[in-house]
Amino acid sequence: MIFRPVNIGPVHLPYPLMQAGLAGYSDRAMRLVARRRGCPYAVTEALLDVILLNGGKGLKQSIDINDEDHPIAGQLIGSEPKQMARAATILSSAGYDVIDVNLACPVKKIRNKARGGHLLSDESTAIDMLKAVRDALPARVPTTLKIRRAYDDSAESHEIAERLLHTAFSCGYAAAAVHARTVEQKYGGKASWDFLRKLKRRYPDNIIFGSGDVFDAASAVAMLKKTGVDGVWIARGAIGNPWIFQHAIQLLNGVDEALLNPPTVHEQREALMEHFLEAMQIHGEQLAGRRMRKMGIRYARFHPESQRVKDAFINVLSLRDWQKVLDQYYKVDGPGVWPGAATVDLVNECAA
Ligand SMILES: Cc1cc2nc3c(=O)[nH]c(=O)nc-3n(C[C@H](O)[C@H](O)[C@H](O)COP(=O)(O)O)c2cc1C
Incomplete structure (x- = not known):
């Protein structure tokens, strides 16, 4: 068997798949359409801590979740550990099943304010933040983090990212989603699945989700197979393709790829x-x-x-x-088509 169900603390995922945080896309509408087509777990886009602390004024949408939108991780981004901790309690009280800390967003306006991926070059703040968020929540509420493989390709940068992961797991984080690009790479170039494979080998007892270059159901399953990660974070591949989840589930259940049908x-x-x-x-x-x-x-x-x-x-x-x-x-029914390989060309930004 190439997959196992995954637990994020008390949150059980029957399949090791999740819809990523995607600023400007992964709102409740996108999440529900995906869930109705097999998506077992979803993450919000990065929510800025200070906005939550100011009562949500300035958020592009309410943080309310409905019964159908579970299990769900509320993802936080910010620069100040105490503020992040307070914002985490707000999301937890609002009913989010998991609280996710973003140490990954590469967008300049975020980095200039020392948030997201920038924190991979500010180790002590990142460590304080991880600990503050964990300490602020009751033990029953799992915390996770989203991280890049490093800030840049230097050895020092990789060591920092590794220490952050180590700290997170030692202080009780239930899982880490690792985007296998550096912050400097943003969304371009290839994601290093080889990095994910080696990382998972170093952390056999911790839950690691892989992110990067998962553009269709076959690549989601290939990532599980090739890297051994515990789950796959489906990002750009899920935009306009909520069927990716049911297709990946079919493949995980042994259906041959050639027998999958595009949506009619x-x-x-x-x-x-x-x-x-x-x-x-x-x-x-x-x-x-x-x-x-x-x-x-x-x-x-x-x-x-x-x-x-x-x-x-x-x-x-x-x-x-x-x-x-x-x-x-779309009036007349008929078979759909599989998109060509060159269609995942949208790249972009975290809007948080
Ligand atoms: C438009 C856009 C918005 C994104 N917003 C977020 C976000 O809010 N939170 C997050 O953790 N990752 C965000 N990401 C990163 C994705 O979740 C994912 O890690 C990345 O796109 C790599 O996966 P892919 O190559 O399969 O798309 C965003 C990516 C894109 C392209």
Whole structure:
């Protein structure tokens, strides 16, 4: 067997798969559409601690979660250990099952404020932060961290990241998700799965999730096989592809890759409609329209007339526009297509 179920403290995942934190994408709408297609666990985008401490003013969406949106990790990003600890208690009281600390975001506006990935070059603050968050929560609430393999490719930088991981596990963190790129790499270049494989060998008794270059169900399963990590964090590969979870589950259950089917046109229509309606509930119609354009463009890669559908989604402003695209291109059912390899070209930013 190439996979085992995973436990993050008391949180049980029947399959070692999760939907990543993805700023600007992984809101409740994206999470629910994925969960209904097999996703066993999801992480919020990075939430800025000071915003939570100020009552949530300035957050792009409420931190409320509904019954269907579990198990869920609330991910925090910040620069000051005590503030992060207080923000962790806010998320925990709001019902998040796991609290995740972001030591990974490479975006400059975050780094300039000594948050996220920047903390990989400020070891003592990162250690204080990890400990403060852990100490602030009752033992029953698991904490996890998201980290890059290092800040840069220097030996010193790798040693710091390793010490941070070691500290996290020794003070009771239940799991670490490791993005196998350096902070300096941002989202470009290749993720080093070899690094993940060696890391997992050094931490056989700790839960390590792998992140980086998981663009379809086959690569999710390949990461498990090649690196031995305990779970796979599915990020860009999940944008506009909520079926990636059910496909990965099929592969984990021994189905041959050649027997997987892309979503039919009607299955795509169903997910697209569901996604827009959920997004509208969270953001209102106008903002949902803006956010969903980029989603629609990603979904379009499974459509037989992919380019035309993309062009149509670009102009969407409202639910009516969205429905018009669905009526024009998704009315007649038929087989979907597998996207070509070159379609995961979006790269970008953590908006936190
Ligand atoms: C647009 C975008 C937003 C992201 N936002 C977050 C975030 O809020 N929190 C986080 O932990 N990682 C974030 N990430 C990183 C991803 O979760 C993931 O680690 C990274 O994309 C590597 O995986 P991939 O190569 O399979 O996409 C983001 C990545 C992208 C592209």
